[in-house]
Amino acid sequence: MKNLSFFDKIIFFLNTVFALVLAISLLVPYVPTTLIPSLSILSLIVPLLVIVNLLFLLYWIFKRKRNALLSGILLVLWYVLLGPFYRFPRKSEHVPDDDTELTIMSFNARSFNELGQLDMDNVDSLIYDFVTKKDPDIVCFQETLYAMKRNNALGQYKHKFVDFVYGKHSGKVIQGVYSKFPILKIDSIVFPGSANNAIYVDLLMDKDTIRVYNVHLQSFRIEPNLNTIKREESSRLFAKSRRVMLKQYEQAELIRESMDATPYKKIVVGDFNNTQYSNVYHTIKGDMNDSYFERGTGFGRTYDLLKFPIRIDYILTDPDFEVLDHVNFEEKLSDHYPVMATLRLNSHQ
Numbered sequence: 001m002k003n004l005s006f007f008d009k010i011i012f013f014l015n016t017v018f019a020l021v022l023a024i025s026l027l028v029p030y031v032p033t034t035l036i037p038s039l040s041i042l043s044l045i046v047p048l049l050v051i052v053n054l055l056f057l058l059y060w061i062f063k064r065k066r067n068a069l070l071s072g073i074l075l076v077l078w079y080v081l082l083g084p085f086y087r088f089p090r091k092s093e094h095v096p097d098d099d100t101e102l103t104i105m106s107f108n109a110r111s112f113n114e115l116g117q118l119d120m121d122n123v124d125s126l127i128y129d130f131v132t133k134k135d136p137d138i139v140c141f142q143e144t145l146y147a148m149k150r151n152n153a154l155g156q157y158k159h160k161f162v163d164f165v166y167g168k169h170s171g172k173v174i175q176g177v178y179s180k181f182p183i184l185k186i187d188s189i190v191f192p193g194s195a196n197n198a199i200y201v202d203l204l205m206d207k208d209t210i211r212v213y214n215v216h217l218q219s220f221r222i223e224p225n226l227n228t229i230k231r232e233e234s235s236r237l238f239a240k241s242r243r244v245m246l247k248q249y250e251q252a253e254l255i256r257e258s259m260d261a262t263p264y265k266k267i268v269v270g271d272f273n274n275t276q277y278s279n280v281y282h283t284i285k286g287d288m289n290d291s292y293f294e295r296g297t298g299f300g301r302t303y304d305l306l307k308f309p310i311r312i313d314y315i316l317t318d319p320d321f322e323v324l325d326h327v328n329f330e331e332k333l334s335d336h337y338p339v340m341a342t343l344r345l346n347s348h349q
Contacts, residue, residue: 004065012067015056019070022049026074026081029282033249040245041238043278047085047310050078082277083290085311089297101324101344102181102205105136106269106313108216108336111143111174117335127333128153134329136340137180138203140214142271144176154178161186161201175199175214175270184209189258191251194218198255202264208345211262215255215270217280218247248274252283259286265345268316271336275310284316291315291341294323301328302337315341322346 004012025042033040042049053071060068113123120126131139131154139154144162154160157178172195177183185202198215220241259266268288274280276290292300292311301309313336317323325342 004067008063008065011056011059015053015060015067015070018049018052018056019074022046022053022071022074022078025049025277026077029082029277029279031279033245033279037242037246038238040249040279041241043275043280044241046078046082046275046277047308050075050085083293085276086299087292087297090295101342102138103134103136103340103342104138104140104212104267104269104315105131105134105338105340106140106142106214106271106315107131107338108142108271108313108334109144110334110336113334118333123333124153130329130331130333130338132156134340138212139178140212140269141176141178142173142214142216142336144174156180159183159203161199163188163197163199172197173216175216177201177212177214179203179212181205189254191218191247191254194247194251196251198251198270200258205345209264210345211264211266213255213259213266213268213270215268215272215284217251217271217273218244219273220244244273245278245280248272248278248280249283252280255284256286259284265318265320267318267321267343269314271313273312275312276314281314285314288316288318289321289323291317291323291326291343292328292339295326295341296328298328300339302339303335313337313339315339317341317343320346 021042024039025046028040028043031039053075057068057071057075109127110117112127113120135156139157157180159179159182160177161183162176163174175197177199179201181203183201184204187200189198189200191197196216196218198213200211200213202209202211259268268284272281272284299309300311302311302313315326321343323341324344327340329338329340331338
């Protein structure tokens with residue numbers, strides 16, 4: 001510090017503050033949300049903290065100062081412990097084999113634009129056409145209420161479970177699973193005091209029974225633009241975020257309880273409404289594989305927050321599944337972007 005100019009001392013002070021916040025955020029996935037709910041909010045800004053610390057690192061490298069070690073060490077810890085939010089393209093050696101693979105898509109369709117949030121015509125038909133073109137073996141919709149008005153759509157799927165059809169959760173956001181594999185069992189996981197929920201199906205794939213969870217965790221219900229956020233009082237915004245984090249953690253625990261109770265190989269997909277740096281994500285993920293980390297590229301964007309690409313929709317698989325491919329689509333048919341993975345059961349090799 002003695003060899004630094006006054007300006008550099010100010011820079012280093014700011015560097016220390018942002019480095020400390022990043023260091024605290026590294027603990028968030030490992031601290032139960034109920035213990036320190038306010039701490040969990042940091043999970044939403046980890047990408048921002050990483051970018052700021054990277055800028056500090058580059059500044060001190062340019063200045064040839066050892067101060068670069070502060071952000072440098074934390075960035076290494078972040079990458080090793082929590083994983084990146086950007087992955088560079090890698091050469092794929094995947095050779096398609098329809099007999100041993102399954103493809104699964106997750107898509108929050110925002111009720112197929114029922115309320116006209118997108119200034120487009122026939123969004124429902126565009127979504128159906130998109131799914132038909134990509135032709136996944138399993139497609140999981142979150143917020144699929146409008147789909148009920150087009151019962152003849154997606155006819156290539158002979159098996160489906162849309163919880164609205166079975167009348168389980170009147171007044172709740174509707175989830176749906178469409179499958180080319182026979183469905184042996186259907187059920188829902190009720191989230192107390194919430195319009196959100198999760199459903200699951202047990203599917204027969206050849207001689208294996210696999211369980212697919214379709215998850216939609218509590219939403220922050222904040223429009224993802226700067227003007228809307230500015231209108232919210234900071235104290236109210238903070239309190240709302242804190243309540244949502246607690247709800248999400250309660251819901252994640254219910255899903256984990258169900259997952260631990262089943263003997264079947266599992267796939268979990270859906271809209272977690274939180275980042276990979278949250279305790280919510282890690283509670284559900286456990287020792288499962290994240291298809292983006294296995295085969296994804298780029299930001300893995302499934303949602304835009306203040307025009308920054310973030311990932312809040314996931315495809316997680318038991319280690320019994322080998323992840324062969326992962327695709328993030330660019331189709332703007334909702335406020336979320338669809339994601340799809342190609343998997344292979346190890347027992348089939």
